[in-house]
Amino acid sequence: MRSIVVGTAGHIDHGKSSLVRALTGTDPDRLKEEKERGITIDLGFAHLVDGGTNFAFVDVPGHERFVRNMLAGAGGIDLVLLVVAADESVMPQTREHFAICRLLGVRAGAIVLTKLDLADPETRELAALESRELVSGSFLQDAPLVAVSAKTGEGLDVLRAVLGDLASRVAPRNPRGSTRLPIDRVFTLKGFGTVATGTLVSGTLREGQTLAVLPRGLEASARGVQVHGRQHTSAEAGHRVAVNVGGLELADLERGATLCEPGAFEPTARIDAVVDLLADARPLRHGARVRFHQGTSEVMGRVALAAPRGGQQPITELAPGASAYARIRLERPAVVTRGDRFILRAYSPTVTIGGGIVLDPQPPRSAVRTDAGIARFRHLDPSVPSDNVLRTLIEERGAQGLRRSASISRAGAAPDTADAAIRRLADAHQIAVVGDLLVSQRVLEESSARLLEALKAHHAAQPLSEGLHREEARARLMPRASSLVFDAVVAPLAASGRVSARERLSLAGHAVSLSSDELRVKDALTRLYFEAGLAPPDAAAARAAAGGDPATVDRVLALLIRQKTLVKIDTLVFHAERLEALKAQVRALKKPGVDARIDVAAFKERYGISRKFAIPLLEYLDRERVTRRVGESRVLI
Numbered sequence: 001m002r003s004i005v006v007g008t009a010g011h012i013d014h015g016k017s018s019l020v021r022a023l024t025g026t027d028p029d030r031l032k033e034e035k036e037r038g039i040t041i042d043l044g045f046a047h048l049v050d051g052g053t054n055f056a057f058v059d060v061p062g063h064e065r066f067v068r069n070m071l072a073g074a075g076g077i078d079l080v081l082l083v084v085a086a087d088e089s090v091m092p093q094t095r096e097h098f099a100i101c102r103l104l105g106v107r108a109g110a111i112v113l114t115k116l117d118l119a120d121p122e123t124r125e126l127a128a129l130e131s132r133e134l135v136s137g138s139f140l141q142d143a144p145l146v147a148v149s150a151k152t153g154e155g156l157d158v159l160r161a162v163l164g165d166l167a168s169r170v171a172p173r174n175p176r177g178s179t180r181l182p183i184d185r186v187f188t189l190k191g192f193g194t195v196a197t198g199t200l201v202s203g204t205l206r207e208g209q210t211l212a213v214l215p216r217g218l219e220a221s222a223r224g225v226q227v228h229g230r231q232h233t234s235a236e237a238g239h240r241v242a243v244n245v246g247g248l249e250l251a252d253l254e255r256g257a258t259l260c261e262p263g264a265f266e267p268t269a270r271i272d273a274v275v276d277l278l279a280d281a282r283p284l285r286h287g288a289r290v291r292f293h294q295g296t297s298e299v300m301g302r303v304a305l306a307a308p309r310g311g312q313q314p315i316t317e318l319a320p321g322a323s324a325y326a327r328i329r330l331e332r333p334a335v336v337t338r339g340d341r342f343i344l345r346a347y348s349p350t351v352t353i354g355g356g357i358v359l360d361p362q363p364p365r366s367a368v369r370t371d372a373g374i375a376r377f378r379h380l381d382p383s384v385p386s387d388n389v390l391r392t393l394i395e396e397r398g399a400q401g402l403r404r405s406a407s408i409s410r411a412g413a414a415p416d417t418a419d420a421a422i423r424r425l426a427d428a429h430q431i432a433v434v435g436d437l438l439v440s441q442r443v444l445e446e447s448s449a450r451l452l453e454a455l456k457a458h459h460a461a462q463p464l465s466e467g468l469h470r471e472e473a474r475a476r477l478m479p480r481a482s483s484l485v486f487d488a489v490v491a492p493l494a495a496s497g498r499v500s501a502r503e504r505l506s507l508a509g510h511a512v513s514l515s516s517d518e519l520r521v522k523d524a525l526t527r528l529y530f531e532a533g534l535a536p537p538d539a540a541a542a543r544a545a546a547g548g549d550p551a552t553v554d555r556v557l558a559l560l561i562r563q564k565t566l567v568k569i570d571t572l573v574f575h576a577e578r579l580e581a582l583k584a585q586v587r588a589l590k591k592p593g594v595d596a597r598i599d600v601a602a603f604k605e606r607y608g609i610s611r612k613f614a615i616p617l618l619e620y621l622d623r624e625r626v627t628r629r630v631g632e633s634r635v636l637i
Contacts (some may be wrong), residue, residue, distance in 0.1 A: 303327075
């Protein structure tokens, strides 16, 4: 059965709750104070099954003091009933509620003239004319106008038929999106515990599912799922849902929190957006403090204006009726994603002044009023194709790359839609998928060119070096990139034969180039350490014996160690052939069936060396798995 969420909108005491009660048989006013005062203070809920469709009604308060409560219920609606009392016509909250519906992008609905039994024909006609004038040029311009009386029942059958017709034209929400339930009510039930309700705006919520509670970062489980009072194993996007939340107390949840799929969304305190100012609002100044409403949350924030939408010059004030790019800095985190619509209300007096749409919920800490900052807004505009937006988000991350999950949480795409976009960009060679990261192909190509230049410069400056150490190259050229991304730069160069890629990187064909003096020192050091056997000279003695200047000797010594002709053990240097011979000799001491051991004293005596050389050599044999230390001796392995 399809579920359509229907919201009421209109002035206080224009009969919204009475209309919902007449249609559904359920009184949406649940609070004692509401019944005593005869007005709706908080959100009320009821449902009607008609013609194979379940209509979930969200009844909102009409009093201006409770508009914030109205906003908490307006974010997830599919259809709106703009309620106008036939005996009073359009009033201030009628206009404000209608403006909010427009700003939130509600696309369908009907105008309902209520209290038909209290108005004479002339007054009814005036109310209808003023209602049509209010909605002229909007999504309700051609909407049905139905006159009803909740008291006598007149017009209710017509309204039900209109709702059925409107519901057939509402596009279904995507059940394959990431689970996201903004909470509008929390309470406890004896025997069940904590219960949270809300409109499931995306994805599917399943019994037993693990949920993240944002922005607090808690974890919970869906112990039970109800849709319109009935137990279900799951609920799809578009349904009014009650969740029995396991693992949390009542104090852990509140209106404004979001139950969602772990890892699919991230709290944010910084949002890039398009801001639309109402025509009857005061000009909005750069830096103004506002009340930011999205979903069921309300957060204070400040607006940093960038430029008019589509424009290039920074502005300090947004004129009534105009649109601009802006960054909104929130005073506490909220949960939003690209494409979310929001409402802005003035800090004081508390009136609705505008709204907008989120372009980027996790923008970088960069200036927004510069040429580059304004250009970035234009690249993220809602009119830009989603593939291009994703490419922009990937490119600006540079060599760091964009986490694949951010294509969902940040770009506002369903998982299957994000995967398809990634495949298209990769097939077009605009991005590369590196592990869990998405990296611009342009960034990889530029990094490749820089690496080739760096290797060329390194060979020129250090001809004795076989090449640049991989990690040194990454730290120098791509310090913020992971080793996986750096490997994605190196691998194509190695595959094409342009670079030799081992522990050190070098240009193909590069060979160590030694001068005649360096060749002489190399031969001298090689001979010196070979002849020294297991009692090599210290650094000073080696420099003196080699007969070159200290800098040349040190360079050549380092080269011989890199080439593994010599091996450094602690502070001592040995000829590699002498160490291989030592390992062979010690292994030969092991006899079948005999527990062969050697201690420091025996080792010193056998090889005629002092403790200075014996200890490092025995530890070397341990590392090479020739021996294993047991107490004060070594067991031959």
